[in-house]
Amino acid sequence: MPKITFALPDGKERTCSANEGLSLMEVALQNALPGIIAECNGSAACATCHVIVEDALAAMLDPISEHENDMLEFTAAARQPGSRLSCQIRVDDRLDGAIVRIPAEA
């Protein structure tokens, strides 16, 4: 089971075991992590599941769709190079050991 470390808005870290096939957003919710609201239940419609992934991981993930790209332009915390909607990232082996940052709201 991949282990993912979340860097939380308050600077703390939490390492969570994640079931493959779930989205990163679902992993965050199951672990009651602050800063992921997921108002649209993973429908890529709200951008309240914004996370920032490291460059190496960003390069490995499936490319960002045009829709997600547009949503990311207007996230509450400003977009950064590794910005993604966590509901659009599926957990698999590639995420094992990854560090994913949940930004503090602007």
Next chain:
Amino acid sequence: MPRRIVIVGAGQAGLAAAAKLRQAGFAGSITMLGDEGLMPYQRPPLSKAYLLGKLEADRLSYRNEEFYRHEEIEVAPGEAAVEIDRAAGEVVTTLRRISYDHLVLATGARPIELPAPMAAGISNIFYLRNRADADRLRPSLKQGARLLVVGGGYVGLEVAAAARQAGASVTLVEMAPRILNRVAAEPTAAYFRNLHSAKGVEIREGTGLTELTVDGARVTASLADGSRHSADAVVVGIGVRPNASLAMQAGLAVEGGIVVDAFGRTTDPHIWAAGDCTTFEYDGEMIRIESVPHAIDQAEHVARNVLGAGRAYRPRPWFWSDQFDTKLQIAGLNRGYDRVQSAGGPAESSMTISYFLGERLLAVDCLNDARSFMQAKRQLGL
């Protein structure tokens, strides 16, 4: 500091309230009562991916057992609240009495049903509010089946889209002059009318259902325009009514929904409410909002306010709908608009309809146009 908080309703708002209570540091007991026999889950996929079999049941409930254990949230998913004993500060359930310091009502809403005489004795009429409804409806969505959808609101249109994608033939009837009559302007309705027609859904507007008759496994619907349609299943999506009977019996103010103030408090200082079951003042009018974002946001405010935050809730209304390959995102409330403006967007299938009152932008319906949606959301301060 309260010690015992009871939440009635294990849905979107109930879960959001419970989770926020813990995040805000509440260390007392949280008991959440449900009446579906299921842990909280998301309803939107019931008319979308779940209905199409593209999302399995365990993904609907987007928290796991571990979450509830870790957060020490006691969920009794099959223990309905039947009465509130305000004098004793107790909720009476089907099994026991539970005392509370604060009570949160998150009872949601239920579908408006067809008039009893019309529906009497017909087993293939379906409503869509909970997972059991979706599970019952699912087998009817298949190649060769004929489906009649009554009601051209978002839920009706989504079911029509899902059924069509599953290969069923679909007719949708709307009594009002047009689909989305109550919730959107004509250009938005026209967009969906065209989309559905192109995909083979037959839409009949301005005609109501007058009679249903059964003939073996089939239902025949007679419409006000004189036409008759035979179907294997009739899905009714004509709106919802808040579940307010508990509150009403307890003597709390109920006006179409449970009346709450800006803090989410009912007329009893120890009883709060959030989500689809509530009605509250917004720009001088009593309104209800039926959406997940509102349910979460209002419930989170209630959670904080139960703990004394004194934070007024100002809705940041927005909504979404998925039909075929179109994603609709709505920002704002279009109530009272006097002008609409449509504009194309980045793709051929993109369109944004803006609602104005005078010069003031009230709301937008964005079709495959995430950028305009996010921009408007920001402009509207949502």
